[in-house]
Amino acid sequence: MSTLAQPKRAPETPSPKTKKVQKEVGQDRAATSQGRWAFWLISPALVLLAVVIVYPVVNAIIMAFQKDQGLDPVTKVFVQGGPAGFDNFVHWLAQQCGSAACAPGTLGAQFWSAVGTTFFFTAVTVVLETVLGFWMAIIMARTFRGRSALRAAVLVPWAIPTAVTAKLWFFIFAFDGIANKLFGTAILWTGSEWPARWAIIISDVWKTTPFMALLILAGLQIIPAEVYEAAKVDGASAWQRFTQITLPLVKPALMVAVLFRVLDALRMYDLPAIMTQGSNGTTTLSILVVDQIRQGFNSAAALSTITFLIIFLVAFIFVRFLGANAVASATPKTTKGQDK
Amino acid sequence: MNTRKYLLPAAVAGVLAMSLSACGGGGGGSTASSGGDAAANLDGRGPITYVQGKDNSNVVRPLVDKWNAAHPDQKVTFKEQSDQADQQHDDLVQNFQAKNVNYDVVDVDVIWTAEFAAKGWLQPLTDKMSIDTSKMLPATVKTATYNNTLFAAPQTSDGGILYYRKDLVPTPPKTWDEMMSMCSIAKQHGIDCYAGQFAKYEGLTVNAAEAINSAGGTIVGDDGKSTVTSAAAKAGLNNLVTAYKNGNIPTQGVTYQEEQGRQSFEDGKLLFLRNWPYVYNLAKTDGSSKVKDTFGMAPLPGKSGPGASSLGGHNLAVSVYSAHKATAKDFLTFMTSEETEKFYATQGSLAPVLSSLYDDPTLVQQLPYLPVLKTSIQNAVPRPVTPFYPAVTKAIQDNAYAAIKGDKSVDQAMTDMDTAINSASQ
Numbered sequence: 001m002s003t004l005a006q007p008k009r010a011p012e013t014p015s016p017k018t019k020k021v022q023k024e025v026g027q028d029r030a031a032t033s034q035g036r037w038a039f040w041l042i043s044p045a046l047v048l049l050a051v052v053i054v055y056p057v058v059n060a061i062i063m064a065f066q067k068d069q070g071l072d073p074v075t076k077v078f079v080q081g082g083p084a085g086f087d088n089f090v091h092w093l094a095q096q097c098g099s100a101a102c103a104p105g106t107l108g109a110q111f112w113s114a115v116g117t118t119f120f121f122t123a124v125t126v127v128l129e130t131v132l133g134f135w136m137a138i139i140m141a142r143t144f145r146g147r148s149a150l151r152a153a154v155l156v157p158w159a160i161p162t163a164v165t166a167k168l169w170f171f172i173f174a175f176d177g178i179a180n181k182l183f184g185t186a187i188l189w190t191g192s193e194w195p196a197r198w199a200i201i202i203s204d205v206w207k208t209t210p211f212m213a214l215l216i217l218a219g220l221q222i223i224p225a226e227v228y229e230a231a232k233v234d235g236a237s238a239w240q241r242f243t244q245i246t247l248p249l250v251k252p253a254l255m256v257a258v259l260f261r262v263l264d265a266l267r268m269y270d271l272p273a274i275m276t277q278g279s280n281g282t283t284t285l286s287i288l289v290v291d292q293i294r295q296g297f298n299s300a301a302a303l304s305t306i307t308f309l310i311i312f313l314v315a316f317i318f319v320r321f322l323g324a325n326a327v328a329s330a331t332p333k334t335t336k337g338q339d340k
Numbered sequence: 341m342n343t344r345k346y347l348l349p350a351a352v353a354g355v356l357a358m359s360l361s362a363c364g365g366g367g368g369g370s371t372a373s374s375g376g377d378a379a380a381n382l383d384g385r386g387p388i389t390y391v392q393g394k395d396n397s398n399v400v401r402p403l404v405d406k407w408n409a410a411h412p413d414q415k416v417t418f419k420e421q422s423d424q425a426d427q428q429h430d431d432l433v434q435n436f437q438a439k440n441v442n443y444d445v446v447d448v449d450v451i452w453t454a455e456f457a458a459k460g461w462l463q464p465l466t467d468k469m470s471i472d473t474s475k476m477l478p479a480t481v482k483t484a485t486y487n488n489t490l491f492a493a494p495q496t497s498d499g500g501i502l503y504y505r506k507d508l509v510p511t512p513p514k515t516w517d518e519m520m521s522m523c524s525i526a527k528q529h530g531i532d533c534y535a536g537q538f539a540k541y542e543g544l545t546v547n548a549a550e551a552i553n554s555a556g557g558t559i560v561g562d563d564g565k566s567t568v569t570s571a572a573a574k575a576g577l578n579n580l581v582t583a584y585k586n587g588n589i590p591t592q593g594v595t596y597q598e599e600q601g602r603q604s605f606e607d608g609k610l611l612f613l614r615n616w617p618y619v620y621n622l623a624k625t626d627g628s629s630k631v632k633d634t635f636g637m638a639p640l641p642g643k644s645g646p647g648a649s650s651l652g653g654h655n656l657a658v659s660v661y662s663a664h665k666a667t668a669k670d671f672l673t674f675m676t677s678e679e680t681e682k683f684y685a686t687q688g689s690l691a692p693v694l695s696s697l698y699d700d701p702t703l704v705q706q707l708p709y710l711p712v713l714k715t716s717i718q719n720a721v722p723r724p725v726t727p728f729y730p731a732v733t734k735a736i737q738d739n740a741y742a743a744i745k746g747d748k749s750v751d752q753a754m755t756d757m758d759t760a761i762n763s764a765s766q
Contacts (some may be wrong), residue, residue: 071458071727071765076487078459078727103759104742105735174600175592191539191595192745279540279741294429294730295764 057308060301064088068296081298088302107292110283111303115310118284120197122265125204130258132205133212138246140213141220158210166274169203173275196280200271207271208264212257219253220246259318266311285310377439377660378460382468384664387415388444388671391432394423397688407674414667416445425449436461436659444662445671447654448492450483450722451729456657457486458727463658465490469669471676479720480693484655486725491657493676494693496684498652499716500550501709502638503605503613503623505631512638516554516579519612519641523588526611532590534583535601536614540741543597545723545733546650547614548740550640552576553721554647559736559761560724566761568754578750581743594745606631614640616652617691620709637708639715649720653691691717731764 065088067081092111095102102108140151157165172178173189180186189199223246231241269286272278278287285307292300392400395418404418419442421428429452435443436459448456456462465471471493473481480494502519504512508529513519523533536550537543549559557573560566567573583589596604598615605613606623608630613619620637623629640647656675658668674680681692685703691713697703698714724732735757743753 069459076458076727097763100759100763103735103763104748104756105738105760106731106763107734109760175595186591188592188595191592277539277541291730291734294426295728295734 060308061305063298063301064305065302066298068298084298088299089306091299092303092306107288107295110288113281114283114285114288117197117281118266118268118286121201121204121268121284122262124201125208125265126258126261128201128205129209129212129261130254132209133216133257134254136209136213137216137220140217154210154213156210157207158214160207162207162270163274165203165207166271169199169206169271170275173199190276191280193281196276196282200275200282203271203275204265204268208261212261215257215260216250216254219250219257222253223249255318255321259315262318263311263315266314267307378463381663381665383666384662385414385667386664387417388662388664388667389417389419389442390445390447390671391419391421391435391443392447393421393425393428395420396423397690399684399688399690402687403675403680403683407671411667411670414664414670416671419443432456436661439661440659441661441663443659444664444668445675446657446659447495448657450480450651450653450655451733453484453492453655453657454486454725455727455729457489457491461660462491463660463662463665463668465493465658465669469658469665471669471673475696476693477695477717479651479717479722480653483651483653483722483725484657486727492655493657493672494653495656495676496653496690497693497717498616498691499713499720500546500614500640500647500649501617501619501712501716502640503615503619504636504638505608505611505634506636507634508611512636513612513641514646515644516641516647520583520588522611529611531608532593532604532610533588534612534614535589535593535596535604535610537597537601538580538584538589538594538741538744539597540737541597542733542737544740545736546652548577548580548736549650549721549723550614550647551580553650554640554642555579556643558721560726560732564726564765566758568761569758574750574754577740577743577754580740581746581750584744585746589744594741605635617707617709617713618689620707621689637712639712639719642719646715646719649716651717651720651722653693726765728764732761735760735764 065084065086067084067087069078070081071077072079090096091102091108095108095111097103097106097108136154140147140154160168170190173195174180175186175188175191177189179189187195189195227245227249228241231245236244267286268284269290272282272284273287273290276282278284278291285303289300289304289307292303390400390404395401400418400420404416408415421431429449432443432446432448432452436456448462453462463469466489470490473490473494476494477497480497481490484490484492484494502512506512508525509522513522519534526533536547538547552559552568552573553576555572555576557570557576558567559573580589584593592600598619601610601613601615602619602622604610605615605619606626606629623635624632640649642648656672658665658672662668676693678694678697681694681697682700682703684690685692685697686706689707691710692698695714695718698710704710723729726732739748739753739757739760742748743750748756
């Protein structure tokens with residue numbers, strides 16, 4: 001956020017008011033040629049972005065308004081479906097198949113449960129990962145023997161590819177796997193609803209907590225030690241130092257970390273796809289999209305557009321929330337000193 | 341200022357959401373009318389490409405080398421795909437949509453043949469392109485037939501086999517009820533009775549279809565409409581539901597794919613196992629197998645005789661976009677010849693589609709499951725041959741799974757399955 005705001009302010013602040021009037025004409029010309037120059041410099045990047053981001057998104061939206069191919073009753077060959085209007089969106093949002101409600105066993109009947117599952121996974125995993133990640137970051141920030149060894153060890157789960165992680169936990173949670181042997185239980189981890197969900201949450205937390213810890217650690221390390229010393233001299237307790245100093249100062253980094261994790265978790269695919277194939281109430285939106293691609297591209301495009309809008313909305317709420325915060329702490333005071 | 345305050349977050353959110361979800365879009369649609377493509381290049385000869393999934397047992401390359409030695413001016417290039425079925429399917433779809441002329445002969449799973457044929461991507465094997473299917477097992481030809489037209493040449497087949505413990509059960513059960521009554525033997529020895537593939541994936545469709553077909557029911561009729569609400573179909577699914585409820589299928593059975601069941605059987609913890617022929621070699625030779633000399637094989641049990649197995653296997657098809665269809669057809673004939681089929685069976689343990697090979701003494705000596713497999717394939721019913729297969733299999737899996745686990749009644753499951761199958765083909 002701050003990087004986006006800085007260049008805007010930069011030309012304003014150094015020019016004193018008196019000189020501004022004299023130099024205005026020359027400055028304008030310089031600014032125009034500079035602007036043109038800048039345009040040519042950034043245009044390759046813009047073209048690249050247009051090709052890899054704008055084109056697929058726009059194309060998906062166009063496809064979302066087309067009917068899926070249907071079978072010609074006479075020749076038994078697929079023919080183009082033609083324009084669909086909002087039918088594809090109604091199909092998902094209202095769970096309508098044709099004129100009736102989608103029957104269990106169709107993808108259409110799973111939309112809202114998939115939305116629920118996705119948000120459930122997101123909420124639970126992000127909360128757990130934030131709490132555990134914070135704790136790990138605080139430990140890693142301390143100075144002690146073997147700190148670098150610990151940091152390296154913590155990173156191992158994050159370094160393992162998700163597909164491998166999923167297979168690993170798939171075997172751990174098998175009926176005669178380690179989890180059941182260790183606890184002497186006979187739980188069908190991947191074969192019944194809540195155990196399956198928790199199995200996925202546990203694997204996700206195991207895998208991504210290090211990522212969270214690392215981002216928070218980066219935030220912790222920019223807090224100067226003097227602030228803590230000053231607070232100690234003033235007689236602040238450990239808890240007060242945590243809530244009054246650590247938390248507010250680490251908040252920007254923490255928020256970015258949480259935002260990344262939330263967006264990441266909202267498109268969770270590989271863990272449930274490998275561990276449960278989406279059975280037992282673990283079908284996320286991304287799994288639904290991939291399943292639908294094999295049944296009809298245009299419905300899948302509508303579904304991925306809906307998914308896109310959902311993620312957009314969540315991201316917007318976060319950035320708005322974050323952005324407001326950043327603006328509030330940046331604008332009123334250019335002088336030193338933080339107040340709450 | 342105020343608008344900027346809103347615009348900036350919106351823009352950032354947009355970019356983040358886009359970059360994170362941009363991979364979700366699908367490919368574009370293409371026209372399906374291809375009457376022109378199917379009529380073109382029928383006499384074309386020249387180099388072609390053969391596309392198949394990963395050649396795990398290294399049987400394709402020697403065959404391609406053999407062909408190339410005999411046809412220096414019509415060389416075949418072998419393009420190997422990944423070993424994941426879903427990825428092979430998607431790769432074929434993308435290349436057909438792009439009308440890739442370099443995908444001349446393709447290897448398609450039996451369950452994709454109807455879909456690709458209905459999309460107009462496969463060359464009908466009629467007139468100049470026709471091949472001889474009279475010596476092939478009829479069920480395998482059925483998997484390659486869509487709308488009364490042959491679209492592919494059956495190449496390899498596969499059927500279900502009942503593995504049983506001959507030290508505990510001297511004569512294998514012929515019917516489902518007989519097998520269920522033998523479960524008391526399993527109980528006496530403290531082992532599980534029966535397992536197949538009941539996790540929610542394609543294997544469940546195979547097993548549910550076998551249960552339904554063996555009881556005399558069907559899943560879809562000739563018109564492609566669902567027929568699962570018949571009493572026979574319900575009785576078939578009910579067999580599985582009852583067996584799971586009373587423990588004849590163990591609790592963990594709903595997490596079993598092929599490998600978990602095989603593991604349990606080889607550990608001596610399972611009396612009856614429904615699985616594919618590949619288990620034979622592993623159960624015989626695995627160091628950890630405890631049943632090396634104590635297991636036998638039999639056809640799947642049915643209502644009053646052998647059950648109706650589902651069919652696995654692959655078909656060979658010619659792309660309508662191929663420029664050298666005459667060569668492609670010759671290669672098809674070569675790849676489904678008796679000699680090739682025999683090579684496939686001995687080198688790759690791939691079940692042949694020619695019925696004569698099942699009685700070949702040298703082959704039977706090497707692959708003792710062949711006679712049982714022949715019975716299995718002779719009684720087999722292909723999984724629904726429909727261009728909407730992905731939706732149909734999903735409807736079967738979801739509802740059969742819920743019924744087996746007891747989440748809904750058999751009646752309800754079949755009603756839902758019926759609606760779901762029919763809404764798929766609208």
